Amino acid sequence: MTSTALSAYRAPELRLPRLLAGVSYYHPTGLAEHERLYGPLPLPAVSPHRERAWREQPKRLIEIVERSGLTGRGGAGFPAGRKMLSVAARPGGAVVVANGAESEPASCKDRLLLTRAPHLVLDGITLAAYAVGADEAHLVVHGSEDELLDSLEDAAADRETLGVDPVPIQITGLPGRYVSSEQSSIVQYLNGGPAKPTFSPPRPHERGVRGRPTLVNNVETLAHLALIARYGDGWFRGIGPPAEPGSALVTVGGAVHRPGVYEIEMGTPISHVVTQAGGPTERLQAVLAGGYFGAWLPADLAWPVPMTHPDLRAVGGAMGAGMLIALPISSCALAETARVVSYLAEESAAQCGPCMFGLPALADTLIELAYHGGWGKTVKAIATLLPLIEQRGACRHPDGVTQLVRSALTTFAADARWHDQHGPCYGVSRAPLLPVPADEEREWGWT
Amino acid sequence: MPGVSYRLRVNPIVCTGHGLCAELLPEVIELDPWGYPILRSSIVPASVVDHARRAVDACPTLALLMDEVTGPSGLMEEITDPPG
Numbered sequence: 001m002t003s004t005a006l007s008a009y010r011a012p013e014l015r016l017p018r019l020l021a022g023v024s025y026y027h028p029t030g031l032a033e034h035e036r037l038y039g040p041l042p043l044p045a046v047s048p049h050r051e052r053a054w055r056e057q058p059k060r061l062i063e064i065v066e067r068s069g070l071t072g073r074g075g076a077g078f079p080a081g082r083k084m085l086s087v088a089a090r091p092g093g094a095v096v097v098a099n100g101a102e103s104e105p106a107s108c109k110d111r112l113l114l115t116r117a118p119h120l121v122l123d124g125i126t127l128a129a130y131a132v133g134a135d136e137a138h139l140v141v142h143g144s145e146d147e148l149l150d151s152l153e154d155a156a157a158d159r160e161t162l163g164v165d166p167v168p169i170q171i172t173g174l175p176g177r178y179v180s181s182e183q184s185s186i187v188q189y190l191n192g193g194p195a196k197p198t199f200s201p202p203r204p205h206e207r208g209v210r211g212r213p214t215l216v217n218n219v220e221t222l223a224h225l226a227l228i229a230r231y232g233d234g235w236f237r238g239i240g241p242p243a244e245p246g247s248a249l250v251t252v253g254g255a256v257h258r259p260g261v262y263e264i265e266m267g268t269p270i271s272h273v274v275t276q277a278g279g280p281t282e283r284l285q286a287v288l289a290g291g292y293f294g295a296w297l298p299a300d301l302a303w304p305v306p307m308t309h310p311d312l313r314a315v316g317g318a319m320g321a322g323m324l325i326a327l328p329i330s331s332c333a334l335a336e337t338a339r340v341v342s343y344l345a346e347e348s349a350a351q352c353g354p355c356m357f358g359l360p361a362l363a364d365t366l367i368e369l370a371y372h373g374g375w376g377k378t379v380k381a382i383a384t385l386l387p388l389i390e391q392r393g394a395c396r397h398p399d400g401v402t403q404l405v406r407s408a409l410t411t412f413a414a415d416a417r418w419h420d421q422h423g424p425c426y427g428v429s430r431a432p433l434l435p436v437p438a439d440e441e442r443e444w445g446w447t
Numbered sequence: 448m449p450g451v452s453y454r455l456r457v458n459p460i461v462c463t464g465h466g467l468c469a470e471l472l473p474e475v476i477e478l479d480p481w482g483y484p485i486l487r488s489s490i491v492p493a494s495v496v497d498h499a500r501r502a503v504d505a506c507p508t509l510a511l512l513m514d515e516v517t518g519p520s521g522l523m524e525e526i527t528d529p530p531g
Contacts, residue, residue: 353479
């Protein structure tokens, strides 16, 4: 199989880690160190003799990305090359937005990348801007994270001094609400509005920041792009299944000995990932795959499932942005779900009626079921509520919540019946496992 | 008109649940417990297209939208990154 890169650098011999190869535990990898590790940014220099090459190269970069099979690492898993193509094909100067606002409490892989390997992400932004012909580039992170903002500003300043990026990268702090990192929220915020989702169409790739075609990518996707441009699409496809190749960052949490972020080969079975994270601390009953918009899977069903979008979807799970939470048998899955759903209900932008009223009603009914028992009526009440919420919001927030609740009612059907008939189980007294930010640490504003 | 059908959509952000649409087009629209419209089907039956148009015109927040559908549509509709 042939492999093309924008500039051929000698590819690393180790299969893994890729993104985390140069990551120090203590400090961000600086620009000099970054270039020593990976080589300089492979952008062709503009020269009068090679003007044609300069015009042709962006198309080539998109082709390389398409051939690499890179998919979005923000949750949806959409082919990155095709998304670039749809932005590049539209007339008018494009805008690139790197989404580093990781709102999911169960995920911290984007934060790890941004705090430890910022230049991989920044390289990716510049390459994406080059590929789609953008003259404006943004990196958005949560505005409350002062230290992160400062370190990114420093990294961007270092690059500006050396003239690395033809298009300067603007760093913006976004309100830390759960739905603010949805791509239409980011676009609306960069346009001067509140960081709330908008009604589509138009979608950002059609009309985004300042009305221009806008490419919104997760920061991990862009970091992969930085490596693909250097080492080629063949190198990228060198690991992982052909349908979804490469590596991915996953955040493993819950009842494992070493919770944290791991770089895995795509398609690694869930069991291996849990083992890499130190293995279970006690017997597991289930795994939450894909985070809070993901789904519960019984542990024995989840165990052999390869971590890719199609494989997880096939068993009723989700890959999401690569989150796995191991739930021990001592926990009450319904109580855990109820707490998370209450949090997510509060994070609604309160724009769409079914989300604004439906999610709190759903959360209350779940809490009733988990902590009080339901006199045989609560499971039915939840089942009645779900279709009133589904597919009726402008964004995926309500549907993400109902998917989580449906999976809980399926995976823990026997538990739900027990709670409904007899009252809470012993698990409700166990300390909460799924992370939900404390009220005093949360942001409540939208601007 | 042969080959043309009409599709209803609700912009859920601007809809504030006045409920006029359900009054004017009960064949297609019912209200949820909070007063927001639920479309039984997005395609409007030919017999009630006029009623649908009236409902669209009557919506105080212009949240009810009707599009003419002629052929296969939906270019790149899958592009949506969920929050997170």
